[in-house]
Amino acid sequence: MRCSLAALRVTANNWEVRYSESIRRLGLSFKFPAFRSLTPASHRNASLPRTSFHTSASASLPSPGPQRTMSSLASSSKAVLYSFPLSVWSRAARFAAYDLEYIPDLIEVQDVNLDIGEQYALSYLRLNPNGTVPTLVAPPGSALNPSSRELVLTDSETIIDLLSLHAHPLGRTAPDAPLAAQILALLRDPNGADPRAIARAPRSEDEFRHIGLKLGVVHIYRQDALESTLRELAGVQAPWAEEMRRWVQKKIVQNQSLIQLWTEPNADATSRVELFKRSRILWGVRLPDTLRRVEELMVGPFCLGEELCAVDYTLGAWLERMVYAAGYRVAAHGLEAVEQKVGGGFKVGPKVRTLWETMRVRPSFELTFGVTTRLPEGVEGGLDAVERQLQQLSDGMISSNM
Numbered sequence: 001m002r003c004s005l006a007a008l009r010v011t012a013n014n015w016e017v018r019y020s021e022s023i024r025r026l027g028l029s030f031k032f033p034a035f036r037s038l039t040p041a042s043h044r045n046a047s048l049p050r051t052s053f054h055t056s057a058s059a060s061l062p063s064p065g066p067q068r069t070m071s072s073l074a075s076s077s078k079a080v081l082y083s084f085p086l087s088v089w090s091r092a093a094r095f096a097a098y099d100l101e102y103i104p105d106l107i108e109v110q111d112v113n114l115d116i117g118e119q120y121a122l123s124y125l126r127l128n129p130n131g132t133v134p135t136l137v138a139p140p141g142s143a144l145n146p147s148s149r150e151l152v153l154t155d156s157e158t159i160i161d162l163l164s165l166h167a168h169p170l171g172r173t174a175p176d177a178p179l180a181a182q183i184l185a186l187l188r189d190p191n192g193a194d195p196r197a198i199a200r201a202p203r204s205e206d207e208f209r210h211i212g213l214k215l216g217v218v219h220i221y222r223q224d225a226l227e228s229t230l231r232e233l234a235g236v237q238a239p240w241a242e243e244m245r246r247w248v249q250k251k252i253v254q255n256q257s258l259i260q261l262w263t264e265p266n267a268d269a270t271s272r273v274e275l276f277k278r279s280r281i282l283w284g285v286r287l288p289d290t291l292r293r294v295e296e297l298m299v300g301p302f303c304l305g306e307e308l309c310a311v312d313y314t315l316g317a318w319l320e321r322m323v324y325a326a327g328y329r330v331a332a333h334g335l336e337a338v339e340q341k342v343g344g345g346f347k348v349g350p351k352v353r354t355l356w357e358t359m360r361v362r363p364s365f366e367l368t369f370g371v372t373t374r375l376p377e378g379v380e381g382g383l384d385a386v387e388r389q390l391q392q393l394s395d396g397m398i399s400s401n402m
């Protein structure tokens with residue numbers, strides 16, 4: 001691994017590890033797994049290898065009708081949901097796809113490991129230039145895509161809407177109903193209680209120690225992935241390549257500052273103090289605020305009333321992320337963990353609570369949220385194991401120093 005490992009020192013639990021040395025002693029010669037099984041559209045880049053993941057567009061779409069069930073929609077070619085089992089917006093899309101029974105017959109799930117930067121592989125960026133998950137690719141003429149061109153959706157909200165509308169073409173409240181839009185705007189507000197930020201929001205040095213090291217490692221892997229894509233792009237002569245090069249370069253700069261943030265050895269550093277300040281606002285003000293407003297807006301028992309709709313999958317995934325971030329454990333403590341972490345006597349409202357209890361007992365909930373990390377190839381034992389081994393190493397260092 002390259003990046004800034006040579007200079008990197010990590011302080012945690014009273015110990016200091018020269019990180020590069022630890023990586024070397026662990027024998028972690030990390031090899032990036034090639035991003036497998038992507039089928040880039042032929043109109044994007046003919047030079048990228050096509051795989052046999054999708055079959056050709058010969059399947060005919062069964063005629064739509066109100067009584068159809070997911071199993072009667074069998075098609076010869078499946079759509080692919082590129083997603084990461086631990087990412088909140090991937091999970092929202094997976095939750096809908098499991099719940100509406102698209103998986104496994106109509107949708108195949110393909111992991112994109114965000115921990116090691118697979119979202120920045122050139123082949124994935126050709127599919128989703130935002131470098132985010134989820135992405136849904138539905139081949140032409142398949143159950144989810146009657147058109148003659150490949151359908152690529154790069155936003156979880158759009159994906160969930162498509163899955164809901166397709167499963168219930170009649171009889172469900174339109175996903176763009178004003179109330180649904182209001183609730184979604186709250187849950188997806190990057191300046192509100194962004195669920196992507198909440199699991200990365202330590203308020204104190206103690207909380208920082210739980211996640212800082214792991215996030216540092218993640219961003220180092222991502223930097224390696226970005227740099228490798230930049231090298232690949234150097235050999236590509238195409239109009240889109242220049243724009244992508246600029247995008248990757250910008251990401252490298254942003255990611256570098258995240259490496260610094262999460263591996264900063266000085267607990268009094270300004271970046272750390274500011275992180276704690278932002279995190280306290282997130283947990284203490286924005287999160288309870290969002291929960292109160294959702295409580296006011298939603299009808300109950302589901303967001304829009306008696307029927308489970310697209311927005312409920314987003315709220316389910318959002319709540320699960322809050323619970324996870326409150327206790328670093330999926331659904332182990334439920335909403336009480338969130339209340340405790342917010343503090344000040346804060347209570348989750350009864351409508352939100354009922355929705356949470358209803359959602360978490362659905363079989364699709366366990367299928368979506370009961371997953372563990374798929375181990376990255378080349379890092380035996382995964383990132384948790386890396387952390388454990390680093391801890392053992394540091395313990396060893398401490399005792400040998402005593």
Ligand SMILES: N[C@@H](CCC(=O)N[C@@H](CS)C(=O)NCC(=O)O)C(=O)O
Nearest residue numbers: 087088089132133134154155156157
């Ligand atoms: N608006 C997009 C946002 C997707 C998004 O931000 N996904 C995050 C994971 S929850 C991601 O892919 N992050 C990877 C990165 O930014 O490198 C959606 O809802 O699908």
